[in-house]
Amino acid sequence: MYDWAEFRHFWYLLTILEKKGFRPAAEQLHTSQPNLSVQARQFQEYASVTLFRKSNDGRIQPTEAGIAFMSLARLVLETREEAIDALIAIDRGEPETLRLGSSSLVDQEIFRLFRAMHKELVPSCAIRSSHGDTIQLTEDVLSGNLDAAVVTLPVKHPDLRAEGLRRDKLVVCLRRDHPLAERAAIHVSELSDKLTVLYHPQRHPDAHGRLLQLVSQAGINIADYSCASHPSEMQMVVKETNGVAVIREGTPLDEELTVRQIAGVDWTVDIGIIFHRQRHPKTIPILVRKLRRRIARNSGAPADKKPPSAVRTLHRKCSEMDGLLFPLNG
Numbered sequence: 001m002y003d004w005a006e007f008r009h010f011w012y013l014l015t016i017l018e019k020k021g022f023r024p025a026a027e028q029l030h031t032s033q034p035n036l037s038v039q040a041r042q043f044q045e046y047a048s049v050t051l052f053r054k055s056n057d058g059r060i061q062p063t064e065a066g067i068a069f070m071s072l073a074r075l076v077l078e079t080r081e082e083a084i085d086a087l088i089a090i091d092r093g094e095p096e097t098l099r100l101g102s103s104s105l106v107d108q109e110i111f112r113l114f115r116a117m118h119k120e121l122v123p124s125c126a127i128r129s130s131h132g133d134t135i136q137l138t139e140d141v142l143s144g145n146l147d148a149a150v151v152t153l154p155v156k157h158p159d160l161r162a163e164g165l166r167r168d169k170l171v172v173c174l175r176r177d178h179p180l181a182e183r184a185a186i187h188v189s190e191l192s193d194k195l196t197v198l199y200h201p202q203r204h205p206d207a208h209g210r211l212l213q214l215v216s217q218a219g220i221n222i223a224d225y226s227c228a229s230h231p232s233e234m235q236m237v238v239k240e241t242n243g244v245a246v247i248r249e250g251t252p253l254d255e256e257l258t259v260r261q262i263a264g265v266d267w268t269v270d271i272g273i274i275f276h277r278q279r280h281p282k283t284i285p286i287l288v289r290k291l292r293r294r295i296a297r298n299s300g301a302p303a304d305k306k307p308p309s310a311v312r313t314l315h316r317k318c319s320e321m322d323g324l325l326f327p328l329n330g
Contacts, residue, residue, distance in 0.1 A: 010073040089282035101137040101149030133203040148275040169249040170267040188264040196243035
């Protein structure tokens, strides 16, 4: 449908918009101004979009669609680089073995999906799995014992690249015979002094700090609490103490337990994948993009706000360019 669009169009127009003019763009690209003018005009005519306007002094002023184009063009060009890097690595027989980790707090279906997608891309590559808490998995990625890991965020380290994949709701976990279980939903104010089971702080200090911040902002008091290091342990403590915990929506539950939505707040847990910025298999970045698209498509979540038609056209164009590199249907 968009066979006329080539990578050079994105590169040329991005440079024009960044440099705010044809002359400086032509100098950087080592081409002529007339050539750039032709390329820019053709792209805008074919796509039916207006990316910039000229001011009285001759400088280029990007339109709303032009501003969106700059971000999307960088994405297209970056994806191209990652795809070529991956192809070169695969041709060289890399990687022979992929070592992936997964935190117990994440949806294991995401982990299985990433494994399957990598196996589809490189069938000969052996995959070795490792499970643990986010702190240990982070250390393993930094040390080189793991190539990547699916974990709960945030993870902050200058040597690591953390890519968000999905945001899941937090819900209240409690025994079926707990008085609050009679409610269809539990207001956040009702959790004060009742939130008594938490994931162990040392297993993911940043996430624990974030949860305490949310709790404090909601005016919830936590006088004392029990700690657990695994979802199954948290559920065991909830059963034994008739306490209350917050867990990721969709976590497999013990038959004696149930979950309720939390009214009055929008608490979530972010799931992402981490890998070393410099020392990682070249197949990882491009597959992360593919995985993110697959997850978004499977969730079927509607956009909060539709962008202008011109911007939607550019988004569709970039998706189709990605589709040329890796089919969107997997």
